Amino acid sequence: MIKVARLCGLILLLLSGLAMAAPQPERRVALVIGNSSYRNAPALPNTVNDARDMAAALVKVGFEVVDGIDLDKRGMDAALTRFARLAQDADAAMFYFAGHGFQFNGENYLVPVEARVEDEIGVQYETMRLADVVTALNFAKGVKIMVLDACRNNPFVGLLAKRQATRGFSVGSGLAPVQRAQGMVIAYATQANDVAADGAGRNSPFTAALVREIDQPGLEVATLFRRVQKSVYDATGGRQTPELSLSLLGDFYLNREETDADVWRRIRASNEAGVLKAFIQRYPTSFFAIDARTRLDLIERRFLETAERDKLAREFAERERVLLERLERAEQGRRQAAEDLARKDQGDAVAVAPSAPPVGPAPPAASVPIAPAPRAQDKAERARLADELARRETELAAIATEKQRLAEERQAVEQALAARLGAMAMPSPDRSAQPAGALPASEGPAPAAKGRISAGCAELLLRAQLGDLTPATREQLRLCR
Template sequence: MSNKTLIRCLSAVFAAAMVLFVSLVPVPAAAEPRLALVVGNGAYVNVARLDNPVNDATLMAQSLEQVGFDVTLITEATQDELIRAISEFGRKLRTSGADTTGLFYYAGHGVQSFGTNFLVPVDIELHDAADLSLVGVPAQAVLRQMFSARNKTNIVILDACRNNPFVAIPDISDNGLAEMKAPRGTFLAYATAPGEVALDGTGSNSPFSQAIAKHLDTPGQPIEALFKDVRNDVLKQTDGHQIPWDTSSLTTNFQFVQAKVPSPAEIQMRQLWDSVRLSRDPVQVLLFMRANPDNIYAEEARALLAELMSSELKQGEEAPQTKAPPPAPVVDPAKAERDLIEEARKTGTADAYQTYLEAYPDGAYSELARLELQTILNKEQRTDPISDPPPAVVEKPAEPKTDLPATVAFNTPLGVGDPEIATRSIAELITGSPRFPPIEGLPEAVWKDKTCSSCHHWEQSNLCTQAKTYLADSTRALEKQHPLGGAFKEALRIWARDGCN
């Protein structure tokens, strides 16, 4: 690997570490008031009763409260109670200010006569169509009250297109409701198309109200898109027999739940992951996983790494292999190594990765194997805190050095190297800054005054796994440059040899 590639990778790692120090900016909550009047009528005295309106109104009241509405819920309202509630609702809107959002929801019987829609109170008694305006409540009265507030956004939802309860009365023979014009800044939603009949529902709620409650808390969804989803749900649930209808004169982009605004830290992490993901470089993916083991992209990174490794393995298998002359068959070392790492990847056990590392401590896939082994061991330690420690890498005796300490502990001074190293413990050193550049010629801006703990995810258990690799091939491993110097690596080897205490 070239120095330029390593510099690029280490720069990405340090950038990821610095993300952790960015302050989170809170998202301001919506300041505008939200008022709702919710009505459910089903226990009619003189016309056909309905089973679900009270359930629907209760469900809508709960759903609206969860998205910030101050809800007034009335059920089984008489004409007088319904008129009083609508009048009081209008007064609240007028005194709440121009930024207030008003919402009126009605479930129950509703009828049209001569193109005018009426909400039906539970105590209605009607014998002549001419008396409907005297005993019913005009839907226009609701629109008039809301429009009088001069607020920016009003929403009217009518689940009142059930079957006509007055079929026996002449001049009231039209089904459903008539289409109304939406005053400026108003969104009107009907359970079904004008002149059609909506279903009360075979369960505890009508299909229309159930679908609204399902989508109401979708973040960042404009109301027009929300009711399009409601329409599709109702069509599916009713086998195409009921088509919800809406009309709008809104001048604002209203959302029941605002989209979550990502913090600067989340934006930076996403940008970093996008650059690593698009590179499709296994080395960069490995470094990203090591620097950010617990972030939201960890699983996606692991999946991408597995895909890239699988692709490399397949390319190796498809490449022409040199055949030894007969009769003595020769095993291709590269293929043997690929087979062993592929077997470990499929098995996914610590033993399988350990077997690979013992056979190829400096193989082409050794970094991947160590990372996967450490991940597996960490999971086992979290789920079984009193389990036996993972098997250590087979030690190879190192050349005795007279100036090395007999033993090294995690929290005691090392006693080896220059005074700055010798007088400090492993625990203290790994939280400090590198003393030397990890790679010769690496600019100081990349490594100077940075901490290595976030780069390597150093803690006692993880550092022990790394230190044990120095036992398998101490000469080659100890010759490699280290940001804390060679004396520190010598101390790590002794610490690992004695069980990482």
């Protein structure tokens, strides 16, 4: 009993060790807020779309998303609290906000939908400090990303600016720079102290570009945001340039899916047409789609070649079977005719052979029997049998000729098929094999032969590019060089 208990304990210890050694899935969390229906400011038409599209994009790449639309101060605080709890020890945490934001005394604030920001008291108690968001992000142990599409032109700055002359505070356009921390990525929709466009379409220029780039697998986060910068700059004619601040010690990928290059590297040697068709459908504009189509064409041609060869093989096998049956019947008929003729000749020989001489005195000449002459019907029968034998032999010769013709036809069809599919063997460079009157080797082959050689070499070069050469075709490829 003690041994059993010890054994069970060892098993439990081993299982727990294996569970601890097994890699844990990466935890990614995000808080996405989009405020549009402001009660004390003009509504923003695109921020709700921006937030929803961003949340969907992040869920697609493996983030657990806390999202909120048109949140008041209490709702924003509750969402940030929930996010901070989820962010504890997370491998990646991201905050995204689309709506009104401004800077006050060098500090940034995000505006809930019901906020009335007329003075410094409203700033302190009716908005959310961006510093609190940074604190929530810092609960994560891994990469921290803060994305602000919040530099919209809003009336709160104007209201505060009117009081600036009589009170000791400063108000600026846009958002103020944020002091970056280790392991943090900060992306503004536009440069600090500047105003971003809301956009005339479904999304703002910044969020539209960001959602589009997140959908591209294998982009390192710095590369991703640089591409966003260029897209926004081009879309706005240079009027808006996103600002990016990174402090990462390693690479980070928002979209960890395989890239087209990764997938092609894995399937490039595949002989399954369905796999290549799926790649072309998934990456129609990929650089490797050309190679995939080329290999798919080669596989389909090979399939057609195999199918046609099999069909021809079956057809010729059936014709050969019928021919062999005819040959066997003809051979049996010839043997039968030869045996019948031999028996006839043997019977005739026995009928005309002389009898043994009698013992004693010879009988009178008049009493010696005379062998009867062959009857006309016997001659006719022998002639018939001889004609039958000759006919059978002629039939055998005709069948043999037909068999040879069938073999030549089969060879010609196979050569024509190989030539049509671009798989003809390369001609031998041996000059001794040239027929009389052929061009000297220095003058090269005839134009038609050049075309066949060129087509064959092109096919072989294609097969070589795809790693689809056999020892025989490698030797043929050597002749192309």
